[in-house]
Amino acid sequence: MLNPLECRVHAAECHTMAAHETNPRVRALLGDMESTWTRLAVDAEQALKQRQRLWDAIEPGLPRSHA
Numbered sequence: 001m002l003n004p005l006e007c008r009v010h011a012a013e014c015h016t017m018a019a020h021e022t023n024p025r026v027r028a029l030l031g032d033m034e035s036t037w038t039r040l041a042v043d044a045e046q047a048l049k050q051r052q053r054l055w056d057a058i059e060p061g062l063p064r065s066h067a
Contacts, residue, residue: 001044001048002040002044002047005041007037007040008038011034011037011038011041014030014031014033015030018030018034
């Protein structure tokens with residue numbers, strides 16, 4: 001499973017590289033990559049929430065740190 005934080009770090013790296021890139025095509029590609037990493041982070045966060053909801057349904061009252 002993707003880690004949302006890692007995805008956001010990759011997005012930030014793409015953003016930084018794009019900000020320093022002089023080639024417009026490469027800058028656009030890095031912008032697309034940033035968007036993709038950001039979308040993956042959101043998807044991973046939603047998957048974690050869904051997983052937690054399912055876990056809560058199976059084991060109600062179990063502390064979240066054990067999920």
